[in-house]
Structures are given as C-alpha cells and as structure tokens.
Amino acid sequence: MANNNIMGIDFGTHFACVGIFKNERIEICPNQQGNRTTPSVVSFVGDDKLVGDEAKAQMDRNPLNTIYDVKRLLGRKTTDELFDHEVKKLSFKVTTYEDNNEKIEFQVNYKSNVVTLTPIEIATSILEQIKHTAETFIGGESIKKAVISVPTDFTEKQRNDLKEAATAAGITVVRMIHEHSAVALAYGYDQVKECSETTNESKESNVMVFDLGGSGVSASMIRVRSKLFEMIGNVSDHTVSGEHFDHVLVQHFTQEFNRKYRCDLTDNARSKAKLKSACEKAKRNLSNMTQAALEIDSLYDGRDFFTNITRARFEDMASGLIKGSINAVSQLLEKCNMTKEQVDKVLLVGGASRIPSVQNQLLNFFDNRQDILERSMNQEEVVAHGTTIQATILAADKSNQSLTCNSSNISMGAPFSAKFTPVTIGIQDSNGNLIPIIPSSSLIPCKRTFTLNTSSENQDNLNMAVYQGSAPLAKDNQLVSRFIFKSSPNPIDVTFEIDNNNTLLIKSEQANYSIKF
Ligand SMILES: Nc1ncnc2c1ncn2[C@@H]1O[C@H](COP(=O)(O)OP(=O)(O)OP(=O)(O)O)[C@@H](O)[C@H]1O
Ligand SMILES: [Mg+2]
The missing domain is CATH 2.60.34.10 (Substrate Binding Domain Of DNAk; Chain A, domain 1)
Structure with a gap:
C-alpha cells in the first residue's frame, strides 16, 4: 500500500533524502544510482542539465557551471550577514539580480548561452529529481504532495522560497516540520509516553538533538511529556559545519602543494575543486581509519599530488571547529536554563557528527555517561524518516492537511496516531x-x-x-x-x-x- 502518495523530504544543503510509506513501513527511496541520499547539486554541461549524483561527478571537471549549497542561499539577500563569506567559498559565479541588487542569481553556461538562474530555480530542479526518485520507487505512480523538513532557524522567507520551489516542481507542501522534530519522531519519542502510561509512570525526559550537517551545527532541546514532545530551545551556528572541516584540509594541502611545487594552485578553479572533493573524501575516511591517503592525478599544471594525513593531525588542525561544535551544546543548555545532568539522551544527526573526536568530546562533555549518545539510526537518513512518518500520519488523516505555509504549520507536537518501530x-x-x-x-x-x-x-x-x-x-x-x-x-x-x-x-x-x- 502506498501512503496515499505523500512523501517526506529532507532537503539538505549537501544531500536530499526522500521517504515514503510502502510495504507497511517507512522506506527511504534509493535513487537511480541506488544511493539513499541524492547530492543537492545541479550541473550544466553543454545542452544538458544534470541533477544529483551525475551533477556531483561534474564538480571537479566543470566547477563554474555546477551549482551546490543552494539551501544556504535560498531566501537570502546579498545584504545578509555572512553572504560575502559564503559566496567566497563557491566555485560558480554568484551575481545580483538586475532589477533588485539584493536578490541573488547564479550565472552558468548552458546551451551555448550565459544563463542566469535563481536559488528557487535550482531548488526546483533538485526537488523534481527527488519527486521522480520517490515515484520510481513506488512503481511510477504520481506523487503530488509532500511534508518537507526545514532547519529550526529557517526564516519565513526561506520557507516560502522552498515552498515556491516545491510548487514549481509539481509538489504541494502539506506541512513543513522542523528537522529536529522529525528526528524525535523517527526515534519514536511520540510513543515513549504510551509505553510509560501502560506502566503507570508519568516520566518526563529531556532529549537533545545534536546536528552537524552540511550547513552548520545546530542543537535542540526537546521535552518529552505525556503524548507530545515540545521543543524548548535551539541554537545554530553556521560557522561550524561539515564543509568547514573540509576547508581545514583544503588549506593544509594547498600549502603543502604550493610549497612543494612553488606555485599557487588556487589560481585554477578546476584544481581547487579537485582538491576540495579529495579532501571531503579524506575527511570521511578519517572517521573510519586512523590515516587517509590523497591521490590526485594531474592536480595542477599536469602535476600529480600523492600525500596522506593522520586522524590525529586532522583533529589537531580542526580542534577549533570541534570546540565550536561542543559550544553549541553548552549554549543550548544555557538558553534552556538546564544542566547537562538533566539531559537524558543526545540524538546524533548529520553526516559530520560521525567525526570520532566530535563524538568523543560530546561524550566527555556529558561526563562519559554510558548510553547518553544515540546513533542507532543512520545520521543522514533520520530526518527524512521522521518527515515521512509525519507524511504518513497526515495521509491517514486527510482532514489534517494544510496548504498554506507559515510558522503555525510547523509541527512541534501534533497528535500522532500511527506507531512505528524506532530501531531495527x-x-x-x-x-x-x-x-x-x-x-x-x-x-x-x-x-x-x-x-x-x-x-x-x-x-x-x-x-x-x-x-x-x-x-x-x-x-x-x-x-x-x-x-x-x-x-x-x-x-x-x-x-x-x-x-x-x-x-x-x-x-x-x-x-x-x-x-x-
Ligand atoms: N563519515 C563521515 N565522516 C565525516 N563527515 C562526514 C561523513 N559522512 C558525511 N560527512 C559530512 O557530512 C556533511 C553532510 O551531512 P548531511 O548530509 O547530514 O548534511 P545536509 O543534510 O545536506 O545539510 P544540512 O542538514 O546542514 O542542510 C558533509 O560535510 C559530509 O562531508
Ligand atoms: Mg540535514
């Protein structure tokens, strides 16, 4: 049974993930390449527009015409704080809209012309692809509705622009839900009280969501109480993100290469893009291994670059970022006027929360309490899981559907009627x-x-x-x-x-x- 065709979408800065209710359970839909998350990337190559994995594969070869990180720029203005800082790191051209120089546009070569595109148009292409992934997964049936998760600090303008992109992609947004509420749903915290009711306990617990993803670090405190959970505070910091960890490696290896060959590889966009993706891979490898190799053929001026780095060295270079991630936790406690002893669980979310020293420092912060860190659900899929649970519940109760998109539609403890197993x-x-x-x-x-x-x-x-x-x-x-x-x-x-x-x-x-x- 399909879920009355409402999908759950996590539109991430680096990866988008979509789920649907199928075979009596929540399923994450694999894309055409068999991957369960799809890069939020669009690339223009000659007459072709590529989206997802195919587009990401173009990042090194075609950096000027490959657009990524669109979620960071959606609903923003050129006058926003951090705009200049964000744009400096991008390999493609960001310009201002001709009639309104606060409005952001991207410039690419497409079909032999210079074409300008807005962040909404890029987001539309990604959402069209995601929609197609979910439709293919259920056998080609059309899916026109979605619940979409958004960061806790997304503004009204950002939500409206995302909704506009969804509409252009043929998707009606029936509800927007906070990413961290989705995490609590995925872990079954809406069901916890039902458990305790059967044992006549009225337990209240405080659950922290710690999210280190593509665009920043964020943390939320959720109070779980009698059949609902309530978000009592959140913080986010966009100066610490998975990408900032990549940047530490990029800077390190740029210096090493330039010193070795007495040149400046940063004057070549393709070399910069090649080094960036090799560093991102090395960072992921360092989460599983104590040493990672970098092997880049013809990085700059025909020169190959073969080198390596240890986890210890990386952690040392990234110590400021690791500290910054933990700061988000202490800031949240301060904001909620709580002590660390009052936190019962910390749910880890976001690909970069896999970095071992981030987890070690978190554990250390919580005095090495056994079982405080919860990571049994896939850190990159858990938001889409929870969003799909919300979609499934709405599909089961059509009267709950809402077609407008404002802050009151953000679900923070809606009544949940369906129950799902929180872990395998x-x-x-x-x-x-x-x-x-x-x-x-x-x-x-x-x-x-x-x-x-x-x-x-x-x-x-x-x-x-x-x-x-x-x-x-x-x-x-x-x-x-x-x-x-x-x-x-x-x-x-x-x-x-x-x-x-x-x-x-x-x-x-x-x-x-x-x-x-
Ligand atoms: N094993 C790993 N070790 C370290 N970092 C990782 C690992 N796997 C993924 N990452 C990093 O996680 C980041 C992407 O995380 P995620 O997919 O959760 O972000 P997102 O949902 O796209 O972004 P956001 O939630 O901020 O909008 C990238 O920087 C990626 O390099
Ligand atoms: Mg995310």
Missing part, C-alpha cells in the same frame, strides 16, 4: 554481521518468523544474539539479549513480534521472552 531489531550471523529481522520504522504491531539452522554438524547448542540498532556489524549495536537453543535435527522457527504495547516478544518452541521496547 536483528540477530548476529556467523560472520558477526547484523541480519535485520524487524527493520526500523515498521508499522506496529508487526511480526516476522524466520528459521535458524545449525551452522555445523555435531553442534550441541545454537546461539542467537539479538541486537537493536542499524550498524552493519552486530557488535556495534545495542545487545538486547542472548539465547541458547538446544540443537535439534530440525531447523528452529523463531518469531519476533512487536505488539501494540511496544513489547518485543521472541517466541520459539524453546523460548518465550518479552521486553518493553
């Missing part, structure tokens, strides 16, 4: 990988039965370790419980069920187990 429940296979049994965002109640086979002959016992979380390796998730079954000549059928009381029931001939979920 799975078991460990013999290679240590997690096999999902009940994927996150499955509609509750749900039930799956699978068969366990003994992995070798003469095996006395069969171990089954159950985890919650979405990391590919089982050990990186939270252990729910271990079971030991007596081996039997026949395969063992096991059923996982989540009932209406959010209780996980695990049943087999040899086991009967239940846990509050």
